[in-house]
Amino acid sequence: MQQYSIASGATLAAVLNNPPIDAFEARILLSHALQLSRVQLITQSERCLTADEANAVSALFQRRLDGEPIAYILGEREFFGLSFHTTPAVLIPRPETELLVELALDRLPHGGHVLDMGTGSGAIAVAIAHSRPDVSVTALDVSEAALDLARRNAARHGAHVSFLRSNWFDAINAAQFDLIVSNPPYIVKNDPHLTQGDLRFEPIDALTDHADGLSALRTIVSGAPEHLKSGGWLLMEHGYDQAAAVRELLVKHGFREVQSWRDLAGIERASGGCR
Structure with a gap:
């Protein structure tokens, strides 16, 4: 070239x-x-x-x-009205994920405790903590590089978030939360989109589970009941064609009020249920 x-x-x-x-x-x-x-x-x-x-x-x-994404060139991206440091160690925060933050804020009780699983840049956790100083926010990720960046973003906005290195629930022990939120890897392996556009530059393990796109979602749904207080909510982002499968998972594991929500493009982008 x-x-x-x-x-x-x-x-x-x-x-x-x-x-x-x-x-x-x-x-x-x-x-x-x-x-x-x-x-x-x-x-x-x-x-x-x-x-x-x-x-x-x-x-x-x-x-x-x-082809390098603008967010990586600039080193930052806006999310939920806040500017976040962004590097190739984490996914670029996207507008459609703001739906998860809105759903979480609507369901968090005063003084509640929320867990953000697979926090990446910390966008979801920091946005919640910044909007609701009354709640306690814990955010986990398996990547130490992601956690380092998420800590920087929390400090940048004066957001009080507790960060934990964990492979999903492994390091959570017996802790329980009023709400669990996650934007996990959900793209199916070998999906052609992984070799196109900005996705080519983003961390592959944060995009795909290298399987059918549902394995991380299965892990979260099956483990969440043990870590949710009675009446607590589980909210997850997923692929454009996965809403029905995720709702089925939630029902299978005993969640009630199971439903999906559409993003601004009209796509069923998030699903969740109440313990």
Whole structure:
């Protein structure tokens, strides 16, 4: 692939009028590289780039041309109104997962205790803790790199979250919670989407269970009753075509009020039930 480069002395307007990538993404990367607001990009449109600035912008554009996700290039992504540090060690927080946070906040009693399983960047746990300072939040992940990043994100927003390294319920012992929430790996192995778009750059073990897409969900559903207080809720994100299978799992393990909820695209994105 030919390397993209911007000539020294090019104006901001010239770069933005003929970007090699999506125009919106070009503005984001240009703002990031030059530490300029989007308004300043307009008001300073005739500003000429220095050689160092041209090289810096060219490098960012090239990374995007190579397919690297914007969130990894910038090192952050917004989720539930908060900005999260993001690295290739964790999944990129996505808008559809905000549904889980909303469902959790609606069902958490005052002073309740919530467990976020497979926290990754900590987006779900931190969003809940930031929105509800009255609740106790525990977040676990098997990846120490993910936990390190999640701790940084919690500190960034002054969110009080207890982090624990655990392979699902292994390190939970006899602890019980008012609510358990999880966005586990649920993509079926060899799904073609795993080799397309942003997913190519995200940690494979956080995307797929290397099986039928339901093994992590089975583990969570089967183990949750032991760790939920009476009346406690289990809420999980899953694939676009997995809602019926997840509801069946929940019913099989004795959950009541079992249901699924649709995201903004109208897809049954989350399912859950009450112990």
